[in-house]
Amino acid sequence: MIRHFARSLILFAALILVVTSCTLPTIVTPTPTPTPTAMVASTDLYVSTRGNDANDCLSLASACLSVQRAIDVSSEGDTIHIGAGSFGDARPWSPRHSLHFVGEGVDRTTLLATDTKGFRLGHAGDYSIQDMSIVGNNTDTNFYDGIQATGALTLTLTNCRISRTHNGLYTFPGVVTTIIAPLMAME
Numbered sequence: 001m002i003r004h005f006a007r008s009l010i011l012f013a014a015l016i017l018v019v020t021s022c023t024l025p026t027i028v029t030p031t032p033t034p035t036p037t038a039m040v041a042s043t044d045l046y047v048s049t050r051g052n053d054a055n056d057c058l059s060l061a062s063a064c065l066s067v068q069r070a071i072d073v074s075s076e077g078d079t080i081h082i083g084a085g086s087f088g089d090a091r092p093w094s095p096r097h098s099l100h101f102v103g104e105g106v107d108r109t110t111l112l113a114t115d116t117k118g119f120r121l122g123h124a125g126d127y128s129i130q131d132m133s134i135v136g137n138n139t140d141t142n143f144y145d146g147i148q149a150t151g152a153l154t155l156t157l158t159n160c161r162i163s164r165t166h167n168g169l170y171t172f173p174g175v176v177t178t179i180i181a182p183l184m185a186m187e
Contacts, residue, residue, distance in 0.1 A: 088112030103132030
């Protein structure tokens with residue numbers, strides 16, 4: 001019986017040696033090929049003092065008359081080119097997605113903020129405003145912001161003039177603001 005036990009013990013030890021000396025095949029999990037990120041084509045939209053809000057804003061020949069109409073027909077990442085002249089709307093310009101606004105210069109393109117805000121940016125995204133003046137309608141009883149930005153958004157201002165506002169640029173926590181070239185706040 002002891003002999004039988006010793007033999008079983010030897011066989012068991014041999015089995016352990018055989019099992020531990022075997023190498024199991026390594027299973028290689030293939031790395032998935034990254035899917036290219038879909039590029040969203042941006043569109044150039046146009047606003048002109050000679051435009052018409054019945055137009056599609058897709059060219060100078062079919063420009064819109066108001067900035068708000070261009071915002072309404074825009075898509076994520078579009079650029080709205082605002083021509084020379086003065087443009088005003090009865091309500092703040094409140095885009096709901098990333099947009100870029102490009103004027104023809106601080107002395108040529110003027111946005112008249114006739115409501116309590118000129119631009120009201122409150123939706124996450126990237127916004128840029130460049131080469132224009134934003135003129136408020138500030139009085140002693142009304143407090144106007146040229147640009148009000150709130151939420152998780154990025155705002156880049158390049159070569160802008162903001163005047164006749166209580167707060168030229170009013171940002172809440174969470175807004176990342178970059179100012180390039182002179183940002184002139186007057187009055």
